[in-house]
Amino acid sequence: MTNDNLTPEVNEVTQTVDRVESAATETAATPAKDLKKKKKKKKYTVEEILAEGGIDPNAVDDNGRKRKVKVRTKSKLKRREARMGYFFILPWLIGTLSLLAAPMITTLYWSFNDIKVMPAKGVWNRQYMGLAQYKETLSIYQDFPTDLASLLVRLTLSVPVVVVFALLMAMLLNMKLKGKGIFRTIYFLPVIVVSGPVMAQISSESGRIDAVDLTTITAMIQGALPRFIATPVISIFEQIIMILWYGGVQILIFLAALQKINPSLYEAAKIDGGSGWECFWKITLPTIRPMILLNAIYTVVFLSADETSNAIITYLAGFMTTPRGGYSRTSALGWMYSIIILVFIGLVALVLMEKRDIYAKQAAKRKKFEKRTRKNLAKSQKHLEKNNKKYAKHLAKQEARKKSGKKLKGGEPFDD
Template identity: 40%
Template sequence: MKLKPKLRLNKPRREAFIGYMLVLPWIVGFLLFMAYPLYFSLFMSFHKVAITPYGIQTTYLGWDNYKDAFLTDPAFIQKLLAFVKSTVVMIPIVIVFSLFVALLINQPIRGRQFFRAIFFLPVVITSGEVVQELFAQGAATIPLMDQSGVIAYLEDNLSQAWSSPLIDVIKRFILILWYSGVQILIFLAALQKVNTQVYEAAAIDGASPWVIFWKITLPEVKPFILVNLIYTTVDLFTNTFSDVIKLIQDNMFQVGTGFGYSSALAWIFFAVVLVVLLLVAWLFRNRENAAYAGNGR
């Protein structure tokens, strides 16, 4: 690529300028509707907030809201731990399941378009109140699981701390399937970008489908696994289904606790989600580097 020297001098600056211009609407929107509200909720989390006819009145409390959350609130920490555990178990299941489905619907079979539509369908279901309604009606559980004794077996053989989230996951299995719509789409897009000639070449060289999957398909979709991990983590943690979020919302309009306390809870929850996310990203990245080094290049 050879550019005229004059152009080359101006290029980085011009590019940066255009870049900023393109991002500008987002930055403005973000500052107004995300950054400032976030700052304000952080501010509130250190205060006692009372809503009066004359406006919002705040009294400084220091770390009291946070202390209360950890020391005096009986429900919060317990619910938070239970929720984090069951979610951490759910994340890999969602990823593996969505990759599996994406591989299936990428096969040359009859009715492929139809199946693709069906598996993407949960995207419109899981948002909003539909899913809650369904869960309330018991449509999201598998009766077979209760009858087959799997749950009793888990209860007997694992400590309470790990059996209860596992049972939770089993009971929500259908829900897990419904939460993988966007993930399936992302994986499918990734799979379709793989050059089919690579598969052909591998097959000619005698590679079995199993080997092809591990050596070609998986490395190709790897960047998207991380994308999906992040998306799933965020999606599971912030959906309306979460007990913790319900607790935060409940506290918001209680006279005794109010907005200050519920903001503190929200920030604790946020910190936990962030830690989980960083952990997920770190684990994954570490693995990728190791694999890369192992190639012996």
């Protein structure tokens, strides 16, 4: 957009540069110098590149220095769009400022201070601790690094498994099968069960959710494989049931996204001879790509906040009431943990983020190029200016020498 606006003004830039050059030609009289100048002009092929990219002539002054002009970077449209964006997120913004900010800042404040909560007095501050609080928290909860490492390993292993499993299930549920409604209802069960009282009822009975008796399978694995392989494989098998239960939400999200895909796309692809495999990679996957990121984030958050399977959260919940813990150290632990999980989510997002639109990429490239060219131009213009001055000096010197006759040195410049 900006390029289009600026292209007619590119001529002005060339004019400005011409002016500088004509100033140079005025002073340059001898053909030898002309040649020199031409050489310099060759450097100005940047001009031609610039004509393509477009450059704001106001940004560079006659001497080629970057003028300190505040360039308006945002167009009217962009500002209007930004305004609409704020308008749409306004409810959330108000909610965050009024309901969320205070608790968040409070816990952050607590985490840096030693806080005592007394039933009679309410909250009172004993002393400022700063980062020492965090250090102390870590020294109390010495297993934190190992627990965290095992959690991160678990996350990196189980997030892809959960997401792929959910996608497969969603695709199966999306097929035209008989009894689709019943299947879909059954696959909704995990959503209800995992978050609700059923979980407590079931797990109070048998300790954990078990459907298939795994002992025979584990015995077989132990017999067939060496121990160092068998142990993780068995743990994976034991986890599979849990992974199935944790996939309910993700299945539903994928299912909803799959149903949005226009069936005529598949028909067209099939007519063109595309196989189901190709259809999956070329149609299904690109369309549901945002959902993959979404589900990965959800899985990370869910697993990192799950009280039953996460040692850190279990510790955190108990830490609050212990005399060594209390509010402030629990807050410190919670914040540390959250920041690490947030960074982990950021990494997941980086891996799964949609690749930018090719046009956006081109625009960014062009912008970068423009910036570089502008810099080069300024540099070479500065150089030119310097050379011009030098040349003028040299010319004056020569003139003086001519006037002073054949004397090599000395002699009055104006002794005629």
